Amino acid sequence: MVPPVKDRDQGIGMTEYRYIGKRTPRVDARDKVTGKTVYSTDLYPDGMLRARVLRAAIPHGKILRLDVSRARKLPGVEAVLTHQDIPGHNGFGIVTPNWPVLCVDRVRYRGDALALVAAVDEETAEEALKLIEVEYEPLPIIDTPEEALAEGAVQIHRDGNIQHRMDIPPKGDVEKALAESEIVLSQTYRTQFMEHAYLETEGGVAIYDEKTGVITVWCGDQYPFRDQLQVARSLDWDPLKIRIIGSPTGGAFGGKDEISVQIHLALLAYRTRKPVRLHWSREESIVAGPKRHAMNSTFRIGAGKDGRLRGIDVQVVANTGAYDTIAGPVLNLALESSPGPYKYPHSRFRGLSVYTNSAMGGEFRGFGAPQVVFGLEQELDKLAGKLKLDPIELRLLNAVEQGDISALGHRLQTSAGIKDTLEAARKTDLWRRREEIKRDLAAAHPRLRFGVGVASEWHAVGLGVGLPDFANVTIGIGEDGGITLRTGAIEIGQGNLTAYAQILAEALECGIERITVIHGDTFACPDSGSVTASRSVLINGNAILNGVKKLQPLLVRVAARALDLPEENLAYGQGRVFSQIDNGRSLSLDELAARAAEFALPLQVTGAAVFATSDKDFGDGLPHNYYTYITQLALVGVDPETGEVEVRKVISIPEMGRAINLAGVEGQCEGGVVMGIGYTLYEKVAVEKGEFLTKGFSTYILPTTLDSPEQETVIVEKPEKSGPYGGKGVGEAPTVPVTPAVANAIHDAVGLRFTRLPITPEDIVAGLEGGER
Amino acid sequence: MKKIKLDITVNGVKHSLKVDPNLRLLDLLREELDLTGTKEGCGIGECGACTVILDGKAVNSCLILAGQCAGREIVTIEGLSDGEKLHPLQQAFLDHGAVQCGFCTPGMILSAAALLHANPAPTEDEIRVAISGNLCRCTGYTQIVEAVQAAAGKDKGDWWLQI
Numbered sequence: 014m015v016p017p018v019k020d021r022d023q024g025i026g027m028t029e030y031r032y033i034g035k036r037t038p039r040v041d042a043r044d045k046v047t048g049k050t051v052y053s054t055d056l057y058p059d060g061m062l063r064a065r066v067l068r069a070a071i072p073h074g075k076i077l078r079l080d081v082s083r084a085r086k087l088p089g090v091e092a093v094l095t096h097q098d099i100p101g102h103n104g105f106g107i108v109t110p111n112w113p114v115l116c117v118d119r120v121r122y123r124g125d126a127l128a129l130v131a132a133v134d135e136e137t138a139e140e141a142l143k144l145i146e147v148e149y150e151p152l153p154i155i156d157t158p159e160e161a162l163a164e165g166a167v168q169i170h171r172d173g174n175i176q177h178r179m180d181i182p183p184k185g186d187v188e189k190a191l192a193e194s195e196i197v198l199s200q201t202y203r204t205q206f207m208e209h210a211y212l213e214t215e216g217g218v219a220i221y222d223e224k225t226g227v228i229t230v231w232c233g234d235q236y237p238f239r240d241q242l243q244v245a246r247s248l249d250w251d252p253l254k255i256r257i258i259g260s261p262t263g264g265a266f267g268g269k270d271e272i273s274v275q276i277h278l279a280l281l282a283y284r285t286r287k288p289v290r291l292h293w294s295r296e297e298s299i300v301a302g303p304k305r306h307a308m309n310s311t312f313r314i315g316a317g318k319d320g321r322l323r324g325i326d327v328q329v330v331a332n333t334g335a336y337d338t339i340a341g342p343v344l345n346l347a348l349e350s351s352p353g354p355y356k357y358p359h360s361r362f363r364g365l366s367v368y369t370n371s372a373m374g375g376e377f378r379g380f381g382a383p384q385v386v387f388g389l390e391q392e393l394d395k396l397a398g399k400l401k402l403d404p405i406e407l408r409l410l411n412a413v414e415q416g417d418i419s420a421l422g423h424r425l426q427t428s429a430g431i432k433d434t435l436e437a438a439r440k441t442d443l444w445r446r447r448e449e450i451k452r453d454l455a456a457a458h459p460r461l462r463f464g465v466g467v468a469s470e471w472h473a474v475g476l477g478v479g480l481p482d483f484a485n486v487t488i489g490i491g492e493d494g495g496i497t498l499r500t501g502a503i504e505i506g507q508g509n510l511t512a513y514a515q516i517l518a519e520a521l522e523c524g525i526e527r528i529t530v531i532h533g534d535t536f537a538c539p540d541s542g543s544v545t546a547s548r549s550v551l552i553n554g555n556a557i558l559n560g561v562k563k564l565q566p567l568l569v570r571v572a573a574r575a576l577d578l579p580e581e582n583l584a585y586g587q588g589r590v591f592s593q594i595d596n597g598r599s600l601s602l603d604e605l606a607a608r609a610a611e612f613a614l615p616l617q618v619t620g621a622a623v624f625a626t627s628d629k630d631f632g633d634g635l636p637h638n639y640y641t642y643i644t645q646l647a648l649v650g651v652d653p654e655t656g657e658v659e660v661r662k663v664i665s666i667p668e669m670g671r672a673i674n675l676a677g678v679e680g681q682c683e684g685g686v687v688m689g690i691g692y693t694l695y696e697k698v699a700v701e702k703g704e705f706l707t708k709g710f711s712t713y714i715l716p717t718t719l720d721s722p723e724q725e726t727v728i729v730e731k732p733e734k735s736g737p738y739g740g741k742g743v744g745e746a747p748t749v750p751v752t753p754a755v756a757n758a759i760h761d762a763v764g765l766r767f768t769r770l771p772i773t774p775e776d777i778v779a780g781l782e783g784g785e786r
Numbered sequence: 787m788k789k790i791k792l793d794i795t796v797n798g799v800k801h802s803l804k805v806d807p808n809l810r811l812l813d814l815l816r817e818e819l820d821l822t823g824t825k826e827g828c829g830i831g832e833c834g835a836c837t838v839i840l841d842g843k844a845v846n847s848c849l850i851l852a853g854q855c856a857g858r859e860i861v862t863i864e865g866l867s868d869g870e871k872l873h874p875l876q877q878a879f880l881d882h883g884a885v886q887c888g889f890c891t892p893g894m895i896l897s898a899a900a901l902l903h904a905n906p907a908p909t910e911d912e913i914r915v916a917i918s919g920n921l922c923r924c925t926g927y928t929q930i931v932e933a934v935q936a937a938a939g940k941d942k943g944d945w946w947l948q949i
Contacts, residue, residue, distance in 0.1 A: 054826075685926070
């Protein structure tokens with residue numbers, strides 16, 4: 014039988030899939046539930062030393078003297094390193110490498126590293142840290158951008174206190190538009206530093222092999238090939254002799270895209286010629302590692318009485334902490350995210366990222382969007398209130414569609430399903446019957462007040478225009494028919510490996526169990542870019558499909574030789590190569606694999622893909638060409654006596670093109686929602702005068718099972734032609750609009766608006782006693 | 787530091803060891819017995835990643851000294867499955883998508899196992915309370931609670947006796 018011609022448009026039609034859109038169990042789950050998965054912090058090589066890092070004792074000051082001689086003499090100490098022991102560049106940073114590996118003459122925040130110790134055990138390493146003598150000359154401590162920008166403020170870096178400035182070219186004339194608008198809203202929103210709080214803190218092991226000159230670093234990360242370059246740059250080493258094994262990772266959320274222990278480990282392993290292990294304590298992770306930037310965002314929005322948005326002016330000031338890492342792009346994405354998926358004829362977006370001596374701002378799931386969407390979506394609710402319009406109707410009235418010009422001025426070339434998500438939200442029981450639901454709840458719980466809120470977001474997928482945004486994979490079929498997919502991408506928990514296996518199995522029409530995914534190792538995998546920006550399924554998926562296009566002709570060639578038929582009479586389908594002439598003779602993948610080995614024809618291909626980019630280029634990666642669209646609804650109960658807010662239910666309605674793995678999309682939504690609830694109600698890295706007041710989970714409060722609401726995920730599909738089987742990405746969006754959805758629900762419940770996060774019980778009680786805050 | 791003698795049963799296997807008196811149970815498991823399925827997430831009893839079962843009760847192994855466990859029985863995640871056959875909780879976590887990064891998973895499963903050992907048919911609220919000391923940053927807990935509910939029906943409560 015000749016197989017039916019398979020849908021050639023990458024699955025945009027009505028094809029019934031075997032794996033795509035199913036609840037395929039995760040390929041890594043069995044090892045994770047049995048404890049067999051080996052994380053980088055699970056390695057204890059023989060003869061290993063323990064490392065510790067000396068951190069700054071004050072938040073800001075000159076280093077007058079750094080004396081490690083007593084520590085070096087302590088028995089059991091094998092190395093104490095300072096900045097003098099760094100052969101190459103003393104700095105790291107995803108964009109600008111100005112974050113010192115070890116400080117030279119100045120400390121700029123409490124997480125700054127001054128010296129490294131490697132010793133035979135933890136106690137000796139700890140003891141050695143105490144023997145290091147540091148003399149500081151304290152400098153004024155800057156906590157906030159306001160202080161940093163004040164006249165006469167101490168300059169944190171030689172170039173001043175402004176890290177980055179971004180003005181997106183204005184569209185139209187926003188001042189005129191606001192002056193002519195019948196309704197103008199204006200408000201500033203303030204957000205806090207947020208901790209990633211991955212369960213596995215930063216850590217790993219390094220080994221230097223003197224014979225080969227290779228330094229191997231095992232460290233859970235998000236982009237091993239960038240780590241390889243950053244380690245090589247600081248050690249003045251051949252990058253090809255730095256092996257980074259970054260997968261799997263015990264949670265990352267953006268916080269492990271930057272260097273943490275990698276350079277320190279490599280320096281110590283090289284110096285001591287012994288395996289070295291370094292695993293940050295929870296406190297060290299909170300103090301030293303990057304956080305979600307604290308931002309102040311000021312919105313001015315103009316609209317007509319008809320509810321149509323006329324213009325938006327946004328100014329964002331980010332507290333970026335002491336160094337750059339990736340602060341510029343985070344600010345840029347905050348600006349790009351700030352208008353939301355709505356049409357405005359006039360717009361202006363300006364931002365400033367400012368150095369301080371507070372926590373280190375960095376990359377965090379959402380990447381600048383949660384800070385601004387918190388404000389925008391409350392302003393839209395206020396507008397709906399003034400116009401007495403249903404909040405969903407107001408959003409629908411202004412929502413973009415594919416082909417529209419965005420608020421920023423670029424054409425939305427890819428699938429844009431925000432209207433579909435809003436319409437789905439409008440049809441939910443929670444929205445339609447919300448008054449009745451609130452009434453019933455109030456009858457059952459007379460002490461509490463209930464509210465329902467809605468919010469939406471568009472979330473950029475990919476790095477953006479002008480940035481290297483690619484993935485490479487290799488696909489090989491072994492003699493036994495087993496298929497190996499190699500990708501440099503990291504499994505950080507999101508389930509990308511399973512999505513890749515599903516895509517490959519679907520494309521080859523074979524069983525998924527024959528696929529092994531090898532990942533995240535610079536010596537075993539090609540460079541697939543960073544696992545960030547909700548990008549890895551789209552771009553690795555396309556790379557896999559491009560690889561399959563090269564693999565199928567190889568399989569046809571093997572079949573041609575095995576069956577002694579011309580290649581043009583053979584076709585690949587249903588996991589076999591079929592003859593199209595002599596009554597459908599065919600060879601299975603197993604047979605093809607065996608025959609290929611016999612013919613010495615390697616079944617090995619590479620697949621590559623590059624992101625398609627926007628029609629405009631505003632610089633610095635703006636704007637983007639792909640977005641996840643999402644609407645979320647929240648039902649809250651507020652106790653007016655205690656101020657406590659209970660989020661009772663959240664419905665997430667994402668449009669991510671096509672869902673590759675249903676359970677995976679639900680998992681991203683449910684996890685993102687609870688993370689967003691933490692951001693909204695509990696979580697805050699409190700820093701005063703540069704000192705951290707929250708150093709563990711007794712003061713930094715994470716949501717538990719007792720705080721997680723009932724959840725529902727309603728997936729809206731709008732397959733994107735240029736994505737694998739129509740998929741885009743969904744990793745970040747679900748953690749964003751939940752915050753203003755909850756804030757809008759609180760307003761619906763008690764009539765109060767909050768402009769500062771987190772919204773605490775004290776805020777609510779004070780608000781109820783004294784009117785709006 | 788003078789080492790102390792320690793007789794301990796881990797996953798049904800008896801060990802006679804000499805350990806430092808200040809060795810934590812967590813380090814004994816991970817470093818001496820190579821059972822790295824037990825994770826360290828905070829080291830001060832705030833996250834639950836290091837949960838193991840000690841004489842039938844879920845405990846934070848970062849807060850217990852190895853020496854305190856003399857003559858006692860410990861079950862870690864490695865001891866929960868019956869060879870290749872997964873414990874109903876492990877199977878349910880797999881089936882319900884309750885695993886993402888996986889770092890909290892061993893501790894979460896063991897807290898749930900201790901619950902099912904004591905209470906084979908818990909309510910949803912009882913499940914939520916029993917695992918409320920186990921932090922998870924990836925899943926939002928929904929699929930985890932569903933997995934425990936599903937396993938509760940299947941677990942005959944006799945797994946403990948098999949070890």
